Amino acid sequence: MADASGINMVTVLKHCRVSPPLDHSVAEQLLHLTFFDIFWLNWPSLSRVFFYDFPCSTTEFMQTIVPHLKKSLASTLKHYYPFCGNLITPTSLSNNITPVIRYLNGDSISLIIAEFSGSASQVFKHLSGDQSRDVDDLLALIPELPRGYTNTCEDDSTLSSPVLSVQVTLFPDQGFSIGFRNSHVIADGRSMSNFIRTWACINAKQLIGVDEYDNTINLPFYDRSLIKDPKGIASIFLREFLRVARENSKALPRGERSKELVQATFKMNRVQIQRLKNLVTARIPYVSTFVVACAYVWSCMAKTRLVLGQEKNDENEVENFVFLMDTRERLDPPIPSNYFGNAAVSCRCSLKSIQLVGEKEGFLNAVKEIKRVLDGKLNNEEVLKGFETVFDVIEASKGQRKFGVAGSPKFDYYSTDFGWGKPIKYEVVSENLD
Structure with missing residues (x-):
């Protein structure tokens, strides 16, 4: 320091x-x-x-x-x-x-x-x-x-x-x-x-x-x-x-290591979270706090790059949002919550830039995509389906924008x-x- x-x-x-x-x-x-x-x-x-x-x-x-x-x-x-x-x-x-x-x-x-x-x-x-x-x-x-x-x-x-x-x-x-x-x-x-x-x-x-x-x-x-x-x-x-x-x-x-990185904390209270949920409940009956918070940040980052002129001219550029999901309770058979090691799979959401930057539709599209991927994992009897090809997916997404989250409020x-x-x-x- x-x-x-x-x-x-x-x-x-x-x-x-x-x-x-x-x-x-x-x-x-x-x-x-x-x-x-x-x-x-x-x-x-x-x-x-x-x-x-x-x-x-x-x-x-x-x-x-x-x-x-x-x-x-x-x-x-x-x-x-x-x-x-x-x-x-x-x-x-x-x-x-x-x-x-x-x-x-x-x-x-x-x-x-x-x-x-x-x-x-x-x-x-x-x-x-x-x-x-x-x-x-x-x-x-x-x-x-x-x-x-x-x-x-x-x-x-x-x-x-x-x-x-x-x-x-x-x-x-x-x-x-x-x-x-x-x-x-x-x-x-x-x-x-x-x-x-x-x-x-x-x-x-x-x-x-x-x-x-x-x-x-x-x-x-x-x-x-x-x-x-x-x-x-x-x-x-x-x-x-x-x-x-x-x-x-x-x-x-x-x-x-890059000398130009900065880090800041942005907080959303319950009232703000509820307002975000209210924006989508007409089309999506139930949506979690995790989904609306991540969708809001994802869409805001895309809009910020647009304002700063950092978006490419290609409106079809793919942007990815990645998060991890704990599989302990969803494996067959389930493993204990105190299992030591790794037991998470990656979940990848993808949208085109143009789909994220609309004033209201950008947020709504982000919510739909994150919820679609999350529900697919939660409702799939085989939570590990396709995991063996994850490195092929990572390789195919090289050069694309990526945004992800770490940790969990459950911890x-x-x-x-x-x-x-x-x-x-x-x-x-x-x-x-x-």
């Missing part, structure tokens, strides 16, 4: 490694990847940050908050041990190696303890606010994932990569943030949310001297045998991962209380790595 003079204002106070309690009865644990997980192998890591309004000094922070967070994190990792492990992926199909998460007794995650040394009051309020903020400033509160390494043994080569890192940053006398960076391969939004909420719950209980919490938290479910793959989707996705990996190895190195991030109060702000941080 830099001020106007370009001086880095976030200082690392301590770099820790946190591991679960040693279990000498188990030397190694392997968590095999399903096709839901393998789908994300070529995607960049995810970044998120929580802001907590809890004024304290650096001394109090280092002597009380940090030790409690480390202790409770170790207790949490006892149940969420895969986060300490490494993602093991083959370098070619000839290796005959399937990707896994490998945890060895003693493995740990990276925990960075940092401090903001500038005008903490002004910057804390700015970064935890709703107005436009530089993405680079938010990223200063989120750690990088340590680099992986290649392990070669005879003819078999694998890449071993960490899957999670955490950073806690103090803003003296203002509050602190907790930033996470994780590989999407290890967990989807629900699993990641369950992990963070479990850590918060354990920390809050330990603050009041309660160390018995196994019966009060939603422990993860790891049984991969419930995920059926009769179409061999895992093999299809693994070949695609290795194909892209080979192409990337021959390509020129990527440039630096209730704002109830994540570590014992010092609920967060005043939660952010998924956007990055442009092209």
Whole structure:
């Protein structure tokens, strides 16, 4: 994070490694990847940050908050041990190696303890606010994932990569943030949310001297045998991962992260949501808050580009809206809500630019398209229908505009209380790595 003079204002106070309690009865644990997980192998890591309004000094922070967070994190990792492990992926199909998460007794995650040394009051309020903020400033509160390494043994080569890192940053006398960076391969939004909420719950209980919490938290479910793959989707996705990996190895190195990205928060209240619903109820009897909110933003973005003159002359240009749907309850058989890993499928909506920019019809068209795709998934007995061709669809849409959403209100991030109060702000941080 830099001020106007370009001086880095976030200082690392301590770099820790946190591991679960040693279990000498188990030397190694392997968590095999399903096709839901393998789908994300070529995607960049995810970044998120929580802001907590809890004024304290650096001394109090280092002597009380940090030790409690480390202790409770170790207790949490006892149940969420895969986060300490490494993602093991083959370098070619000839290796005959399937990707896994490998945890060895003693493995740990990276925990960075940092401090903001500038005008903490002004910057804390700015970064935890709703107005436009530089993405680079938010990223200063989120750690990088340590680099992986290649392990070669005879003819078999694998890449071993960490899957999670955490950073806690103090803003003296203002509050602190907790930033996470994780590989999407290890967990989807629900699993990641369950992990963070479990850590918060354990920390809050330990603050009041309660160390018995196994019966009060939603422990993860790891049984991969419930995920059926009769179409061999895992093999299809693994070949695609290795194909892209080979192409990337021959390509020129990527440039630096874009310095021009900003991020802002826009809020809609219940009255505004209801007004949006009222605009379409004459033609569509029932429409959810999710559908009207996404349709409104999608159509507004298309209209904004038109006003700014960024739309191409071709009114038939295709624009895509993508969101994820949790399949846990819809698989056959259903899997538990605390299933750990990935269990989401992508839903893609497509319209032509001209269909999105009409004053009222643009919004209505967006609602119809999102509802059509969503209802198709909800009402389809086979929720995975066509999932094996998802990479063909992605390839065919290259060059087209894409807009998507992350997370879900069902995860209730704002109830994540570590014992010092609920967060005043939660952010998924956007990055442009092209």
